Amino acid sequence: MTGAAGPGHDVVGFARALRDAGLPVGTPEAAAFAEALGWIDPLVRREVYLAARATLVRRREDLAVFDELFARFFGGPAPARGRAAPLAPRHDPAKVFRTALVAYMAERAEPAARELEVSEHEKAASELELLQRKDFADCTPAELDAIARAMRELRLDVTLRRSRRLVRARRGGRLDLPRIVRDAARRGGAVLALATRRPKLRRRPLVVLADISGSMELYSRLLLQFLHGVTQRHARTEPFVFGTRLTRITPQLQIRRVDAALDHAGREIADFAGGTRIGECLHAFDRLHARRVLGRGAVVLIISDGWDTGDPARLSAAMHRLARRAHRIVWLNPLLGRAGYAPDVRGMAAALAHIDDFLPIHDLRSLHDLAHRLGRLPRRKGAVRAPWPHKPRAGLADGAPRSDTRAARSPHPAGRRGEP
Incomplete structure (x- = not known):
């Protein structure tokens, strides 16, 4: 880790860097990261990465930015996300506890992430509702682009009409005498079902x-x-x-x-x-x-x-x-x-x-x-x-x-x- 003044200064600087990059990192997240550093070995880069990721990242789309800033701030590439952390040996209870702590911190961060996502969805829904009622003449260019995209998804399904062409009907309709006669001829003159027809529906x-x-x-x-x-x-x-x-x-x-x-x-x-x-x-x-x-x-x-x-x-x-x-x-x-x-x-x-x-x-x-x-x-x-x-x-x-x-x-x- 960089800096000689101790991990506390690194926490503040790293949290500020993430916030400047657009991640929703505030004082509670920075405090949770500092608390996690007290329970792990701050010299083991993999454990620092997992603790930081569990406490400072709420959205999946922020992981790429987080990895880049982590590598820049702490030196070297970020540990691979797809590779699982090495299993702690059974005879080292301290490492087992640290691994469990990181998992607990990640689980504790998930509700906050869900709350943030819900809040963002509610905000987007509110903006869409306002846009639904805004006069086209009063819209900004960005709003007009959003409206144009919504228009392209709109369907105008004009009501159906009955055409003069008749098609076979499963139920109801008019008796189809030619079909009834043909079916009876194939069965030796026996009429087993009454075929019907109805007008075909067209848009x-x-x-x-x-x-x-x-x-x-x-x-x-x-x-x-x-x-x-x-x-x-x-x-x-x-x-x-x-x-x-x-x-x-x-x-x-x-x-x-x-x-x-x-x-x-x-x-x-x-x-x-x-x-x-x-x-x-x-x-x-x-x-x-x-x-x-x-x-x-x-x-x-x-x-x-x-x-x-x-x-x-x-x-x-x-x-x-x-x-x-x-x-x-x-x-x-x-x-x-x-x-x-x-x-x-x-x-x-x-x-x-x-x-x-x-x-x-x-x-x-x-x-x-x-x-x-x-x-x-x-x-x-x-x-x-x-x-x-x-x-x-x-x-x-x-x-x-x-x-x-x-x-x-x-x-x-x-x-x-x-x-x-």
Whole structure:
């Protein structure tokens, strides 16, 4: 051991060196190490190492730093951790006692280590809970990175729908007469079981139209990473972005690496952080893509704050056509999470009559709520849900269920084309 002033000075210096290196070593740990040195032979380096490790190290990940500092402070390499200490001869009770003491000190240190780990886990859980409720616009770059990682783990499992294709059912369903006849023919005409069929369940397609205009700049970069995660996990996803023009970015977001996917998407987007013409972009979507992507009961997510420089009547007409084609329209507005917000801007007001769900998308908690909602969509289109203070329409109580006004305007009973 280094130093000529005795082991007490070595204890203080070594404890200070460990604390400077980031290990949680305080006065109680240093005192326990000094007490252990009084019961062992301080000239036997192996025993000093075991005593120091048992009393000063609480976390497994700190062992490498501890070994390096031990070798630097006491000279020579640290004893190998994987090699067991040599057994003390039976005729040397002092060494047997010292070995037992080191084991006892290690056992006594374990509860403190567990308490420290629990405390660290509780602190991390508290920070995660705060991050769940923090508005994306108020986050630091480090917090945005953590949120982006959490987004990539989020699944949007859109509710199932019944297709026209029938599959064999184990119980219930319709009688499968052709199969019953074939089975009976193989058994000499005897019908031993009644085969049944049921409609095959398929995941509804998901279409996302995200606003990347200047008013959405604080949210759009992070939401693009969210769209990448959704596209990777949901095979039937069609993401689009819009500002003054509509851009399909499905091929770009199908690239597995998020950095490469966003880089390719950025090259396609020519109007990032520019103006907003929601009505024009929705008309372009209806003309170029709706027939292909809105079949088979698609769910449409529109992510926008509703600020629009175009004609509100054109936006309303585009939303009306979109509502007839889609199974359900969910409008996600990041401003809806702010206290006192009301959808008074003309673009949002024009679209509001044609949407089924009006939800916030400003923090991680709102994304989890969205995932929960998409997994439990009703089979038929329902009332507009407006989670903000508002005046009830004539003839309706505030908060009461509302009938679908779109169906009344449509010449078809369901108010749409294609499958439900």
